[in-house]
Amino acid sequence: MDDNLLFAILTIVAGLVVAGIARFIVRWLQKYAETTETQWDDIIVAAIGTPVQVGIIAISVYIALKYFDIIPEQYAWLLSDKVLNSIYILIGTWIISSLLHDIIHIYGHALAAKTEGDTDDRIVDLLELAVRYVVWFAGIMLILVNLEINITPFLAGAGIAGLAFALAAQDLISNFFGGAIITVDKPFKIGDRIQFDTFYGDVLVIGTRSTRIKTVDGRIVTIPNNKITSNSVVNFSAPDPKIRYTIPITAAYGSDIVRVKEILFEVAEDAIKNTEYFADDLAPKVFFQEFGDSSLKFVIYIWARAYNVPDEVKDAINVRIAARFAAEGIDIPFPQLEVRIKQ
16 A cells, blocks of 8 residues: 555544544533533533544645645545635534524523513524525635635525515515514503404414404404504503493483582492492592583493403493482483474
8 A cells, every 4th residue: 555545544544533532522512511500601512522533634634645646646635725714614613603602592492481471582583594694605605716616606695585585575574674663661461451453362373473462352463573663552461451441321401510520529439339340449530521412411431440341340330430429310311302383
């Protein structure tokens, strides 16, 4: 066997041995990192472990081919310093990509776990994927520059492709950022009762593209996130679920206005004390509003404990008003039309 070939083989074998030793050291470091409280050492060891081992083998092969003259003339270009630099760039890109990916994966999901909903988790997943593509694209461009290959067509093509993608996916992108805004700004959260446009219901899911609510009649409505962030949303659950109801009442002309107000206030107080629907820390208010066409118009402002009992609140008040008005001899007017015929 030719001495150069023998030395080349021995060089490669030595590289494999060193890579094996590096692998042993990396495994030991991984086990040691698991015993520490911080996760930074786990991230660093995981990022450099495999690339370093592959790099040792690649460099040993490069040395064997370059310094022992065993490669044919037509492939001599493989032994240029540009190829070695490309190997360094490749290994560096691999390490940086793994490092950034693991940082986002570990710390991003740790932050997302502290919030409700899965929108931020999906954002973290998207960032993990995006960082790999961006770092590897930059690394490949550097390798091409190192090899003196014109990258202008690649950059132009990437720019056109990015513009085409952005135009085709503008709704998707706007909805995605709308979901991110909802997650950060928190105008509502899962479980809140909201009203958007004509839809009134509870938030079920805040997704990357849309938000789903379940209306009070059981329908599931899917609303694009960009619509929500560009329009008004009423949140009935925040800052607390209490809500004020306005209950209009009419009494016939001739009724004692002061007595009617007293009765309405007594009715409100009785409903607060004897039902579970009302907030007892906020006093009701009664007002005589106006002289109507055929009735005296009053209004009761009363606070309910929660937003989800509107019918119960109105029923509790109206039943008591009907009973008290009947007992007090106060008439509740209704529309009448008087027709007179001249002879």
